[in-house]
């Protein structure tokens with residue numbers, strides 16, 4: 035009760051941090067999508083470079099988050115920009131990989147039909163490959179977002195905003211209530227985002243891929 | 249409509265999938281490509297719509313070298329049913345059917361109208377099916393939609409790769425019937441791939457049998473059944489099909505090739521001697537070119553021994569005969585109509601080719617019957633017709649089969665040995681009562697033949 039009352043009392047701060055948090059994560063994943071999807075599509079057409087690039091993106095992801103943030107600081111200074119840059123790099127892999135595997139996973143028979151009907155490469159992509167791969171791509175974006183929402187808390191360590199600030203401040207000041215006021219919303223946020231994107235994923239899945247014969 | 253000239257395809261891994269294929273498909277023709285798995289059927293189809301580029305050779309569609317046509321444009325102008333249906337899983341039935349019209353930029357209304365029209369044509373109620381997705385359809389319905397998709401933009405040429413492949417036999421037959429009717433009505437040119445010989449025989453105007461990437465034999469279903477080029481074709485067709493279709497058996501396949509003949513200038517005594525040697529009660533009279541002039545019976549010869557000297561004086565014209573290439577069924581009908589027990593077989597110039605007798609027919613029938621009942625069980629190949637064809641077939645390739653089946657061929661040879669066979673009896677003649685001079689054996693057969 036005590037905690038809840040406290041959280042209500044600093045509601046303004048929490049909401050502000052929440053919005054910042056979402057913004058940070060949103061920008062990072064947005065950039066990740068903008069780069070990851072086209073790059074993923076490109077990789078399906080450039081098999082030679084696909085494995086090296088996917089491998090490299092995988093390596094990026096294994097770098098500890100704080101270390102990656104550290105690498106970003108000399109380039110982007112402190113505050114939100116290095117945080118976004120780091121989160122963007124983290125978000126890239128699931129999106130890239132799912133786009134690649136989603137498109138690669140389209141049944142070759144279907145593709146042959148498309149080609150045999152007289153579709154150009156672009157038409158095949160737009161009318162066949164992307165619609166069929168969309169659920170997989172979307173699931174990559176979802177995984178990415180949920181992870182980034184969690185990791186965005188770390189941004190506070192290099193002076194970025196978001197719920198991490200509350201946690202960080204709570205830690206430094208040995209204020210458990212403040213720490214929880216940051217941790218609980220960020221956990222809830224991750225769950226909500228996951229749920230919401232799950233819904234979106236379902237919505238973008240073509241009906242024909244969902245139905246089964248009765 | 250479609251011409252392949254010296255077309256070969258070697259895949260990058262060195263597989264020679266198609267080699268030096270020449271093929272013509274006329275407008276409105278239904279040509280079926282058939283052959284074992286891996287013989288290059290699919291590759292041949294894909295060469296036509298340039299899903300695969302030939303290693304060498306040229307393909308013409310409607311007189312145009314396909315290399316000069318933009319592949320996308322080419323493909324949109326050719327209907328294509330791919331081997332594993334390949335419907336677009338994320339599109340409903342109408343959208344699937346409308347793909348090519350959509351690519352061609354037809355307005356939505358026209359596309360949908362066309363799709364519904366096609367659905368109705370194959371008995372799929374549009375209201376019920378238009379919004380269904382491929383996964384909600386049965387295999388048969390999917391294959392139907394796959395075929396409709398190829399028909400949607402009304403192309404003149406359609407390539408079909410085992411369109412009825414993965415179906416149960418009953419549904420397959422239904423679709424085949426449906427499709428054959430459709431093709432007749434729409435007058436499409438079709439190149440159709442299958443490895444099911446029954447399907448080929450049923451649908452094809454012309455069958456192209458492929459083996460190891462080459463065209464092995466081509467002909468109408470009748471020609472393939474009647475004159476399989478060699479043992480490979482025969483095995484492919486299956487012996488049971490070769491024997492079970494009496495209307496596909498030709499007179500030359502069952503006729504006796506060396507009937508007892510004489511010339512008009514031969515003497516009567518000489519005629520009697522030939523008859524005695526050949527154990528027949530009649531002779532066919534031919535001129536020096538082998539043209540049939542008439543026939544004599546043993547009784548006529550005997551009666552006139554004192555008054556005539558040449559066989560020509562006692563011979564009568566042959567009222568009815570068969571022409572080489574005629575089916576046995578037609579020949580038999582004629583024999584029955586004219587109540588004859590024999591029928592000479594002539595070629596178009598009137599040259600005698602052989603003779604069909606009742607007993608040769610009976611043998612054929614008996615063996616057909618025998619083979620359908622026992623042949624398969626024994627794992628033995630049916631005797632007569634196969635043997636008969638082998639014996640009569642002048643084709644060089646046939647040697648191969650004969651060597652392989654020596655005992656059987658020999659058996660057939662004996663069965664058809666003319667000396668046991670020829671019993672000439674004209675029903676209208678008076679020979680019935682006085683065949684005394686023919687040996688007992690022959691008379692016996694004569695009696696039982698009546």
Ligand SMILES: Nc1ncnc2c1ncn2[C@@H]1O[C@H](COP(=O)(O)OP(=O)(O)OP(=O)(O)O)[C@@H](O)[C@H]1O
Nearest residue numbers: 259261263265284285286287288289290291292443
């Ligand atoms: N892309 C490819 N690369 C290499 N070899 C291939 C390729 N496609 C087919 N082949 C080979 O070429 C040969 C002919 O193949 P094709 O698909 O034309 O056979 P098919 O007659 O259609 O057989 P099926 O009845 O099994 O469909 C086969 O030996 C096959 O393995």
Ligand SMILES: [Mg+2]
Nearest residue numbers: 289290291331
């Ligand atoms: Mg094939």
